[in-house]
Amino acid sequence: MLDAAFMRRWMSATAAAVDREASRLTDLDSAIGDADHGANLQRGFRAVTAVLDKEAPDTPGAVLALAGRQLISTVGGASGPLYGTLLRRTGKALGEAAEVSREQLAEALGAGVTAVAQLGGAAAGDKTMLDALLPAVEALGESFAAAAEAAGGGALATVPLIARKGRASYLGERSVGHQDPGATSSALLIGALAEAAA
Ligand code: ADP
Numbered sequence: 371m372l373d374a375a376f377m378r379r380w381m382s383a384t385a386a387a388v389d390r391e392a393s394r395l396t397d398l399d400s401a402i403g404d405a406d407h408g409a410n411l412q413r414g415f416r417a418v419t420a421v422l423d424k425e426a427p428d429t430p431g432a433v434l435a436l437a438g439r440q441l442i443s444t445v446g447g448a449s450g451p452l453y454g455t456l457l458r459r460t461g462k463a464l465g466e467a468a469e470v471s472r473e474q475l476a477e478a479l480g481a482g483v484t485a486v487a488q489l490g491g492a493a494a495g496d497k498t499m500l501d502a503l504l505p506a507v508e509a510l511g512e513s514f515a516a517a518a519e520a521a522g523g524g525a526l527a528t529v530p531l532i533a534r535k536g537r538a539s540y541l542g543e544r545s546v547g548h549q550d551p552g553a554t555s556s557a558l559l560i561g562a563l564a565e566a567a568a
């Protein structure tokens with residue numbers, strides 16, 4: 371079962387992965403965006419780990435909801451509200467339980483991803499974070515490792531796509547041939563989930 375400490379490990383592992391990969395995320399965003407994705411997420415997840423250390427919420431749902439609120443208040447740009455909504459809605463869907471199962475997390479994350487799609491108006495194949503998150507939710511019903519693999523595969527599969535949402539969509543056909551930065555960071559988020567579970 372997954373408790374509050376597990377969710378905190380997930381958030382710290384995400385912060386570490388974002389620190390490690392920040393320059394890569396920025397490079398990807400410089401090709402089809404405005405070169406701030408690495409810095410945006412670094413600022414956001416550092417703030418998340420800081421607030422979780424300070425407030426130490428005691429349920430899995432409260433950890434993710436607080437992390438989401440923190441991302442919304444610290445990250446400008448498209449990705450802050452979108453990742454914030456993802457975690458906040460996932461946390462809310464987990465309710466007040468002290469421990470949840472992987473299957474319950476998969477269901478809650480599904481609700482979070484649906485909220486991201488509603489907020490941003492994107493669908494599968496639009497070359498956004500959803501292209502990593504949707505297959506990850508699907509595979510999380512099977513295992514953490516399968517979810518991480520599915521997210522990584524989904525991020526890679528954004529390379530040949532035309533961006534239809536966000537800044538990259540301004541490039542139209544010229545967005546083809548580049549991996550989406552948000553799908554790449556979503557693969558880091560889900561990879562960190564598998565790390566927390568290992
Ligand atoms: P900004 O585009 O405001 O500079 P970031 O660079 O931090 O914000 O994030 C860009 C990423 O956000 C994109 O690579 C994409 O994955 C994601 N994104 C942008 N718009 C949307 C949207 N409408 N729906 C889902 N994801 C989106």
Ligand code: MG
Pocket residue numbers: 399403404405406407447537
């Ligand atoms: Mg950007």
